[in-house]
Amino acid sequence: MLETNKDASVAERITHCNGSSFGNWCWLRPPSGRATNELREVNNIISSITLSDRQDSWKYSLDPTGIFTTKSLTFLINSLKLGSNALSLSIPRNKLIPQKVYIFIWLAIQYKIPVRFEIDKRGIDLDSTLCPLCESALETTEHILCLCPKAALIWKLVLDWWAQDASLISNLGDAIINKQPFALSNFGSSIWQATKWVTCYIIWKHRNQKVFSKKTWSPGSILSEIQTQSYCWISKRSRKKKIIEWHQWLINPSFFVVDSPQRVGIG
Incomplete structure (x- = not known):
């Protein structure tokens, strides 16, 4: 000793x-x-x-600066583990939604939510690797959140509500990355991204209810939940900026948040 x-x-x-x-x-x-x-x-x-x-x-040999940070180590681990499969190793925090939604989105872009494809890859035997919603395709992260016919129907309802073309969300990147082909103020852009993230979160929530509780919901009721939950979270977290009224929100959020002199801007 x-x-x-x-x-x-x-x-x-x-x-x-x-x-x-x-x-x-x-x-x-x-x-x-x-x-x-x-x-x-x-x-x-x-x-x-x-x-x-x-x-x-001490010198940290895995970073050119020689300085250890948890961020550099996390980046290195994700680069080696995920390679080019991840959409991004990090995404900016959207303060209009709660931490639990942001964490879910962070896991989704790194393909870490427990879809059946990822569970099967880890050697865990499952009765089926098919999507529990459509039961006709392999359940991957992108499938369950975007490509599944039932998830695609939810996205169509959300995009109709925002008066946007149904083809606007065609993959996981469209659903998560903050970009839009229509004019929005900075605040409006954050609202649009928050709405998309809440949609992903609620689709996953109802997927889990189908798997574990055998509960099913109509597309209309899921849209109502998305509208209600997103408005509640956004309005509570945007006190410095005036959020539109509830009846305006239900009609068409994009009409009131576009950055146009012909329409009412809130940005």
Whole structure:
């Protein structure tokens, strides 16, 4: 057992003699057995070490700066683990929706929500890998949130509500990345993105209810939930900017949030 001193520097632990370096050990109990071989290997490693006169410090070799941050480590792990499969390793936080929705979206773009395809890839046996909503295609993240006929119908209702073309949401990137082909103010753009994220979240919620509770809901009732929940979250988190009235929200949000002199802007 080695007696340690937390205030001792690396230089104080190494003795230099005749051009070689040796460990300056302070043993409470001399090493024995396999530990002697390990000590010999350590001595061989440090024998060629040359220390500078600078103060001791740790260097993080996995980053060019030599400085460790959890962000750089997370980026490295995701790059190695996900490769080009992820839409993005990070997305800006939308303050109009609660943290739980943002976390869900963050997991979705990295294909980490527990769809049957991802569970099967991890070697877990399932009765079926088919989508529990349509039961006709493999359940992947993109399928359950966008491509499934039942999810696509929900998106059509949402886009009709916003008076937009049904082809506007055709893949997971369209559903998550904050872009729109129609003119919106900055605040309106955030509202549009928040609505899309809430739609993804509620589609997943009803998917889970179908899987675990055998509950089914009509597309109209799911749209009503999306309208109600998104308005509630957005209005509570946008106190510095006036949100449109509930009856306007139900008619067509894009009519009231477009950045146009002919229409009422809230941005």
